[in-house]
Amino acid sequence: MGRHGWDTGTRRWRFTALIGVGMAALALVLTMCTAWPGADGTGDSAGTSTDGAKVHGTPPPAPGTAKAELGWGFTHTQFSADAGDDTARARAEKLLAGKKLPQIQHLMGWGSNNPEPSPGRYQFGEMDSRIDLIRRSGGTPVVTLCCAPDWMKGGKKGAANTDWSKQALETAPRPEHYADFAKLAGVVARRYPDVKHFIVWNEFKGFFDDGARRWNYEGYTELYNLVYAELKKVNKDILVGGPYLVMDSIDPRATDNASQVRGAWGSLDQRSLDAFTYWNEHKAGADFAVVDGSSYSKDDELLPSDFGATDKFTAVSRWVRQQTGGKLPLWWAEYYVEPGDADDDRDDWSEPHRAAVQAAGMIALARGGTGTAFYWNPQNERGDCAGCLWTPTQAADGGMELPMMKLISRFAAEFPPGTRYDEKVPVAADDVSHVRVLADERTALVVNTLDRAVETRVDGQDIAMKPYEVRWLTRK
Structure with a gap:
């Protein structure tokens, strides 16, 4: 998550940790998980795994060859539907299954505990729970291989010593432990044989060279190549992607680190482009390219407006596709259209406003050639959950579908990978500047970007739209 990772929504870390008195309880639980024989399904009587790669569960073999493009989905964060009230969990699972x-x-992190607290000692309990949830809900599981156990980063060994602070989680493995991290990736791949899609690391965490004031793309690429080779050794049909790089943008008037990839939304940071270029030229191989980023600038400015800023997604997507010669499917592991405030309450925008800008962002991604993108679900433990996909499952009435889930799942169903978009959908001349449209031969998605009602004509149909309305049309 880089600078987007520390908040509970778009910019803070989602990790499994407790504070105060809870911290001591967590330490005790994790210690017991490591010490009990077979506590996580992998340990022997000494608590040291003799079969860290043991298959978890009995997943059926994945039919056919894994696809390099998966479409539109979401990321599980600290809280998800694998915990809480049984009735609410069942309701959420039924929602996801549909x-x-x-x-x-x-x-x-993000709902998963330290997978290898000490060398050769594994604990996959929380990871197992999440993979099982994805299996039960019929989703395609994707594993992001981040972050690294403390001992690979120069920290202490043992579950009870796991450091869940932001600084610790934003630390990359030391070079002498790159091979150890690759080995752990292989353990994970063997444990979950139905997982055929892996992303290597997250936002170059810990790979910024403060002295050189640029990304240490050589170090990341070395780690990536080792992980890539290990995963392909486990199963040649596993699909691997990177570099999961933050495509930051700066004010269009700025000159430091400014690139020629620019628009009214700003200029891409040249250091991000340099890092992607190096990885692309020196990677051992890749089945898809992965980036992430926000429509707003590094200063949290939405330029020239909240909807206009989403044009950045189109520009970035086209640049990445150009660099790879169009040979690698493009994934966005995260994409953000709404800057979070200090407490990430997300209450500045109404839900219709939020959905409209989100829809505009997805349209912009699709226009740029993005085939797979994941919404970072800012799920919380209780109360209102602005921008979440379902109501929190800790309460018996939780697990109910929210507007963002309706938008993303409908988008995924209407515009799957390989969709051929119609670039010439007619819109009333007076409304072209404020009506966004994406369409294939059957369906059109229309977004009113104004906070007032409009009457317009789209694709030959007269329609009256509410403020910030997102409308689906069947084409005639």
Whole structure:
């Protein structure tokens, strides 16, 4: 998550940790998980795994060859539908089962505990729970291989010593442990043989060279290549992607680190482009390219407006596709249209406003050639959940579908990978500037970007739209 990772929505870390008195309880639980024989399904009587790669569960073999493009899905964060009230969990699972969306789970953090507290000692309990949830809901599981156990980063060994602070989680493995991290990736791949899609690392965490004031893309690429080779050794049909790089943008008037990839929304940071270029030229191989980013600038400015800023997604997508010669499917592991405030309450925008800008962002991604993108679900534990996909499952009435789930799942169903978009959908001349449209031969998605009602004509149909309305049309 880089600078988007620390908040509970778009910019803070989602990791499994407790504070105060809870911290001591967590330490005790994690210690017991490591010490009990077979506590996580992998340990022997000494608590040291003799078969860290043991298959978890009995998943049926994945039919056919894995696809390099999965469509539109979401990422599980600290809180999800695998915990809480049984009735609410069942309701959420039923909701997800009806959508069949691809779903990301991280290796460590964001709801998953330290997978290897000490060398050769594994604990996959929380990871197992998330993978099982994805299986039960019929989604395609994707694993993001981040972050790394403390001992690979120069920290202490043992589950009870796991450091869940932002600084620790934003630290990359040391070079002497790159091979150890690759080995762990292989353990994960063997444990979950039905997982055929892996992303290597997250936002170049820990790979910024402060002295050189640029990304250490050589170090990341070395790690990536080792992980790529290990995963392909486990199963040649596993699909691997990177570099999961943040495509930051700066004010269009700025000159430091400015690139020629620019628009009214700003200029891409040249250092991000340099990092992607190096990885692309020196990677051992890749089955898809992965980036992430926000429509707003590094200063949290939406330029020239909240909807206009989404044009950045089109520009970035086209640049990445150009660099790879169009040979690698393009994934966005995260994409953001709404800057979070200090407390990430997300209450500045109404839900219709939020959905409209989100829809505009997805349209912009699709226009740029993006085939797979994941919504970062800002799920919380209780109360209102602006921008979430379902109501929190800790309460008995939780697990109910929210507007963002309706938008993303409908988008996924209407515009799957390989969709051929119609670039010439007619819109009333007076409304072209404020009506966004994406269409294939059957369906059109229309977005009113104004906070007032409009009457317009789209694709030969006269329609009256509410403020910030998102409308689906059947084409005649």
